[in-house]
Amino acid sequence: MAGVNKVILIGNLGADPEVKYLEGDKVVANISLATTEAYKDRNGNRVEQTEWHDLELWDQQAKIAEQYLKKGSQIYVEGKIKSDKWQDEQGQNRKKIRIRVLNFTMLGGRPEGGGMPQSNEMSSPASTPTRSAQPAPEMKEIEDDDLPF
Amino acid sequence: MAGVNKVILIGNLGADPEVKYLEGDKVVANISLATTEAYKDRNGNRVEQTEWHDLELWDQQAKIAEQYLKKGSQIYVEGKIKSDKWQDEQGQNRKKIRIRVLNFTMLGGRPEGGGMPQSNEMSSPASTPTRSAQPAPEMKEIEDDDLPF
Amino acid sequence: MAGVNKVILIGNLGADPEVKYLEGDKVVANISLATTEAYKDRNGNRVEQTEWHDLELWDQQAKIAEQYLKKGSQIYVEGKIKSDKWQDEQGQNRKKIRIRVLNFTMLGGRPEGGGMPQSNEMSSPASTPTRSAQPAPEMKEIEDDDLPF
Amino acid sequence: MAGVNKVILIGNLGADPEVKYLEGDKVVANISLATTEAYKDRNGNRVEQTEWHDLELWDQQAKIAEQYLKKGSQIYVEGKIKSDKWQDEQGQNRKKIRIRVLNFTMLGGRPEGGGMPQSNEMSSPASTPTRSAQPAPEMKEIEDDDLPF
DNA sequence: TTTT
DNA sequence: TTTT
Numbered sequence: 001m002a003g004v005n006k007v008i009l010i011g012n013l014g015a016d017p018e019v020k021y022l023e024g025d026k027v028v029a030n031i032s033l034a035t036t037e038a039y040k041d042r043n044g045n046r047v048e049q050t051e052w053h054d055l056e057l058w059d060q061q062a063k064i065a066e067q068y069l070k071k072g073s074q075i076y077v078e079g080k081i082k083s084d085k086w087q088d089e090q091g092q093n094r095k096k097i098r099i100r101v102l103n104f105t106m107l108g109g110r111p112e113g114g115g116m117p118q119s120n121e122m123s124s125p126a127s128t129p130t131r132s133a134q135p136a137p138e139m140k141e142i143e144d145d146d147l148p149f
Numbered sequence: 150m151a152g153v154n155k156v157i158l159i160g161n162l163g164a165d166p167e168v169k170y171l172e173g174d175k176v177v178a179n180i181s182l183a184t185t186e187a188y189k190d191r192n193g194n195r196v197e198q199t200e201w202h203d204l205e206l207w208d209q210q211a212k213i214a215e216q217y218l219k220k221g222s223q224i225y226v227e228g229k230i231k232s233d234k235w236q237d238e239q240g241q242n243r244k245k246i247r248i249r250v251l252n253f254t255m256l257g258g259r260p261e262g263g264g265m266p267q268s269n270e271m272s273s274p275a276s277t278p279t280r281s282a283q284p285a286p287e288m289k290e291i292e293d294d295d296l297p298f
Numbered sequence: 299m300a301g302v303n304k305v306i307l308i309g310n311l312g313a314d315p316e317v318k319y320l321e322g323d324k325v326v327a328n329i330s331l332a333t334t335e336a337y338k339d340r341n342g343n344r345v346e347q348t349e350w351h352d353l354e355l356w357d358q359q360a361k362i363a364e365q366y367l368k369k370g371s372q373i374y375v376e377g378k379i380k381s382d383k384w385q386d387e388q389g390q391n392r393k394k395i396r397i398r399v400l401n402f403t404m405l406g407g408r409p410e411g412g413g414m415p416q417s418n419e420m421s422s423p424a425s426t427p428t429r430s431a432q433p434a435p436e437m438k439e440i441e442d443d444d445l446p447f
Numbered sequence: 448m449a450g451v452n453k454v455i456l457i458g459n460l461g462a463d464p465e466v467k468y469l470e471g472d473k474v475v476a477n478i479s480l481a482t483t484e485a486y487k488d489r490n491g492n493r494v495e496q497t498e499w500h501d502l503e504l505w506d507q508q509a510k511i512a513e514q515y516l517k518k519g520s521q522i523y524v525e526g527k528i529k530s531d532k533w534q535d536e537q538g539q540n541r542k543k544i545r546i547r548v549l550n551f552t553m554l555g556g557r558p559e560g561g562g563m564p565q566s567n568e569m570s571s572p573a574s575t576p577t578r579s580a581q582p583a584p585e586m587k588e589i590e591d592d593d594l595p596f
Numbered sequence: 597t598t599t600t
Numbered sequence: 601t602t603t604t
Binding site (some may be wrong): 076105107 | 455457521523552554555
Binding site (some may be wrong): 370 | 599
């Protein structure tokens with residue numbers, strides 16, 4: 001049967017996206033995303049629990065991520081769980097889980113670099129000053145699910 | 150900020166739940182769940198991709214899983230991604246990801262054992278014949294999120 | 299900002315889909331879907347609450363629904379909330395909300411007509427006997443979001 | 448069967464929450480939330496589509512909404528679809544759909560009032576100046592699903 | 597109007 | 601290891 005494998009995250013980037021340009025015009029971006037949950041423990045003390053997720057974006061989405069996301073950005077993500085398997089040097093079976101991003105949206109958060117007159121617009125990362133600020137793409141339109149794995 | 154970390158799955162159990170009774174009245178069930186996606190490759194051939202998920206259920210939910218779920222059962226699951234970290238024998242940092250189940254529901258599928266007059270009811274696993282068939286609990290009511298980690 | 303408007307339902311059809319073929323090769327299917335929730339009231343009595351949802355499917359999805367779904371079918375649905383507004387005969391503003399289905403999957407439930415050797419396959423509705431049983435399409439592949447409204 | 452009826456929204460408040468204190472310590476907040484989707488039409492022109500949702504929050508959540516949300520606030524919402532039915536003056540059956548909020552989270556957006564040192568914290572609405580700024584509650588902890596309808 |  |  002066709003199953004369902006869906007992940008929804010809201011969190012902040014722990015670092016700028018890592019982008020690689022591969023042969024054949026493929027582009028992949030890897031992002032480390034923190035989702036934080038807070039609760040009270042049995043003594044009534046507030047405890048924070050942070051989970052780090054490895055996100056993987058391809059092609060058009062990877063390029064948008066490279067252009068608009070940076071360390072600290074808050075995003076909404078939809079994707080699916082996907083595992084890579086291999087054998088390590090000891091011949092042990094290993095498995096790594098990533099979130100394959102199907103679409104994402106930037107959320108609030110006036111970029112700290114300042115200068116932007118309103119919230120919610122996207123900033124060009126300070127680290128890529130050669131890119132001038134551009135009209136923000138409508139991210140929800142960009143869905144990239146042609147890679148089935 | 151309070152983030153969002155949500156997983157939604159529909160799939161089939163690869164084996165009967167593994168249930169452990171711990172000290173302090175704690176119960177944990179581990180389930181291996183397959184979500185299958187089918188697509189056509191570039192040659193138009195149908196390809197199936199199966200992802201296996203490690204689910205973890207606690208206490209009341211673990212008991213219900215033990216009682217009603219078995220190999221092959223189809224379920225809907227809501228939960229969150231949760232990682233365990235440790236060092237292996239080589240002193241390498243290791244990380245294992247599980248889905249902490251917050252609620253689940255059994256889906257269709259008249260149990261093959263027969264005898265059940267209607268679809269959708271839950272079957273007592275053949276492997277635990279000492280439990281007689283019982284009225285199915287309303288699974289959606291049973292949410293178990295008191296363990297924050 | 300690009301927002302998020304997402305609906306996830308699992309329920310049963312209250313009747314066969316109503317399908318209309320429009321000019322320009324457009325097809326629309328309307329489906330009434332029941333989602334049932336059970337809970338205990340303050341006296342400990344089990345109460346059932348059913349919500350009926352008006353689903354709207356277009357084109358390829360509408361055709362699949364026509365072919366494979368019927369009264370009683372259990373489905374998983376992803377879609378978005380969409381309102382139609384108009385003025386009634388009294389000149390009052392009216393609003394009707396529908397779920398625009400973006401993708402759906404049939405769930406378990408051996409069709410009661412019998413004859414099908416395994417669970418989970420799709421049945422040709424008894425009411426359209428001229429359509430012979432066909433290989434089930436992989437429904438998750440069929441996403442239809444080209445109509446933005 | 449226990450069904451699934453889930454709504455996930457990210458959008459902005461069209462106005463301050465409307466809060467009513469009812470007898471028996473019940474509190475209800477009504478919120479009008481806009482989710483905006485943008486797409487290109489067949490001529491390549493960018494079109495925006497906004498859907499307005501009627502949200503309903505109860506008790507503890509209603510109070511938090513009153514205290515921290517205001518016109519323009521961006522929030523993430525999880526809830527379920529819920530309809531009210533009645534007969535209008537003409538004796539016609541009428542139905543109104545609301546989103547019963549089960550939990551919500553404030554998103555980014557440094558409040559325009561200024562003064563707040565960091566992004567993501569919540570602001571006390573200017574319209575309730577008698578409430579001094581308070582430590583932001585962890586909203587994800589506050590789930591209110593004891594009202595089953 | 598479904599389903600259990 | 602499931603399911604179709």
